[in-house]
Amino acid sequence: MNRSNLALKLKNFRAISEASINLNGITVVSGINGSGKSTLSKILYYFFKITSDFEGEVRKNLQPHLSHIGIALEYLLNSIPVENRPFSTKDISTNFHNRSTNDKKIIQTEENLSAFIDKLEIYFSNQEEDNIKNNIDTVKxxxxxxxxxxxxxxxxxxxxxxxxxxxxxxxxxRPSYYITKEINNLFNTNQNAEQLDIFESNNILFSNKNNHVLKSLFINNSIYIDTPMALESFNTQNGYWSDLNQHLKKRRNSQNNELTKIISQEILEADIELDNQSVSDNRLVYKRNLDNLILDLQECATGIKALGIIQQLIKNGTINDKTLLIIDEPEVHLHPQWIVEYARILVLIRKYIGCHIFISSHSPDMVQAIRYISERYELLDDLNFYLACEHKQTKQFVYKELNHDIEPIFECFNVSLEKIDSYALND
Structure with a gap:
């Protein structure tokens, strides 16, 4: 089972005064709304997303500069009669969208584009018309x-x-500003944390005090789920929704047949699959075991959608032993019965697949279910709880490590019951 000794340390950022979180199995952070749970979730998600495909991130950030040049070249090329063009617009597009990170291919692409420019210069230098000069001035x-x-x-x-x-x-x-820039954009701030460190086996993968970032040896992909409503929703403001939907459309088969069988037969009593008969060939459907009734998963109840999303990610291998699965307040759209089933699936994912799981929750049912189902499957050593405790003066939160003890979390929940009693008595 994957035990990579991952850890996050964060000081003085947004609602968080201090958090030192270990990610060695199933990690559950709990606290009231506004205590920074989602902040932790998103930092972890985007860090591992960027570092697992750093090459793609570099190209994404520099693509606007290339696009400007590409537009200029196409403008000049299109001003030349077709029969006289020294190359085609397809040649330009092929080179500008070459995503290779191989050094030789990068050099070759630059040489190709420079050669195109030389050919354009030769053509335009032999033209005297005013409109030709105007085209050059326009591009300038x-x-x-x-x-x-x-x-x-x-x-x-x-x-x-x-x-x-x-x-x-x-x-x-591998400069670290790619991570810092993403975090600042994500939270719409230029205020950096006093400390933001991510460790793996005591080695620093990232620090906002260092100039470069390392890739994890143990985490190859991250998944962020905050609502089943993300299904089929490509919200441009929530990039992780688009990422999730792309993962769901993958057509690979994993080897986790035992776990998918448990979900299909014991929990959902149905299977989730990509519909080969749909027009898009990418529609996720719910297929009931009892009578083969087929429904669009998007139209199903939120509990079925939530569990169906997890099952599909397991089936196509997106959730694997090198995944960080981040579940942000899964209880929000779930009936208490589904909360328990969801918790069971998460524990089984750790047992059968061994991926790292980070859960933020303020649900007593979710916290309790994770705790006791983990004990049932002898996974307490892989489980750690944290509670966000408010500092009265600063109104920021310090995350207290609880190990397996969930009693302090329930004491926090009891505050709301005391408020109900006080309002009832005052009436």
């Missing part, structure tokens, strides 16, 4: 955003060289 204004007598084609090659040099440099150095 668009690309350089300034009045200049500089050679446009040399400037284009300089821009391309800068971008490809930056890609190579960032792939080599």
């Amino acid at each position: 204004k668009f690309l350089l955003d300034e009045q200049t007598n500089a050679n446009l084609f040399e400037k284009l090659k300089e821009r391309i060289h800068f971008v490809f040099q930056k890609i190579e440099q960032d792939l080599e150095e």
